[in-house]
Amino acid sequence: MMNEYNSGERDSVSRLPLSSKLSSRLQTITHIDTQAIRDCGYQIIRNFGTNVDELEQVFDHISRSQLYYSDRIGSICHQYSVELSSGNFSQQMRTGGFHTDFMFQEHPPEYIALLCLETDPKHPIYGRNQIISMSALLDRLNAGFGLSVEELLIRQLPYHFANGQHFSVPLLHKNNGHLQFKFHQYLVTNSMEESAVRDKEIDTYLAQLHAAMIDVSEDVCLDAGDLLVLSNHHALHRRSECSVSFDSETKIWRSRKMATIRFNL
Numbered sequence: 668m669m670n671e672y673n674s675g676e677r678d679s680v681s682r683l684p685l686s687s688k689l690s691s692r693l694q695t696i697t698h699i700d701t702q703a704i705r706d707c708g709y710q711i712i713r714n715f716g717t718n719v720d721e722l723e724q725v726f727d728h729i730s731r732s733q734l735y736y737s738d739r740i741g742s743i744c745h746q747y748s749v750e751l752s753s754g755n756f757s758q759q760m761r762t763g764g765f766h767t768d769f770m771f772q773e774h775p776p777e778y779i780a781l782l783c784l785e786t787d788p789k790h791p792i793y794g795r796n797q798i799i800s801m802s803a804l805l806d807r808l809n810a811g812f813g814l815s816v817e818e819l820l821i822r823q824l825p826y827h828f829a830n831g832q833h834f835s836v837p838l839l840h841k842n843n844g845h846l847q848f849k850f851h852q853y854l855v856t857n858s859m860e861e862s863a864v865r866d867k868e869i870d871t872y873l874a875q876l877h878a879a880m881i882d883v884s885e886d887v888c889l890d891a892g893d894l895l896v897l898s899n900h901h902a903l904h905r906r907s908e909c910s911v912s913f914d915s916e917t918k919i920w921r922s923r924k925m926a927t928i929r930f931n932l
């Protein structure tokens with residue numbers, strides 16, 4: 668059962684040629700360990716650097732130009748900062764919900780590269796990344812609540828949107844025989860309106876999922892220039908609470924700043 672998503676045919680990727688024109692600093696990224704990412708959910712590459720153009724060049728090369736373009740974001744590389752007030756989940760100070768990026772796409776991107784450009788003012792306590800590996804979550808859901816993979820594949824979670832659209836999506840899916848997550852903790856809702864009758868079974872299921880997720884999630888602290896490569900299929904991720912700080916000398920607010928690229932291999 669657990670081997671289904673561990674039995675990938677692609678063990679590792681090392682695609683930077685010696686003749687690469689990229690700076691020697693980028694030679695630090697010579698090995699995307701897809702097996703480790705599949706097993707643990709992520710890989711950290713320290714001291715990658717903060718050049719966003721180089722980030723895009725490196726991952727364009729590694730992915731053989733399979734970078735993910737988002738119409739919503741309007742670019743391949745998404746740069747964002749935590750803001751005092753924002754409607755965008757990725758820019759808010761509050762803790763994010765565990766999620767899959769672009770979960771409603773038929774084929775969400777396989778991997779996410781997150782580059783820390785500036786740390787949180789209260790780093791390393793605030794502004795962390797938190798990751799849940801599939802194996803850890805499936806083990807905990809089974810041990811704690813008796814939830815089997817087969818059950819997770821069929822139990823629907825409701826997503827309602829303000830425009831009236833409604834989707835029912837299970838936590839787990841099978842894609843070409845491999846399990847993958849599709850989930851967004853802040854978008855999943857038990858009812859369209861708070862006043863509506865809530866489904867107690869779904870409430871219980873959501874509580875079990877959240878309890879297991881917070882129990883097995885791992886914290887990652889990125890310094891400026893550190894790169895986190897995540898599985899978007901075999902892991903869920905979120906951002907911990909963030910802070911902002913007003914610099915009285917420069918008269919500007921300081922906050923965590925990140926760059927993100929999604930890609931397939």
Ligand SMILES: [Fe+2]
Nearest residue numbers: 766767768904
């Ligand atoms: Fe995300």
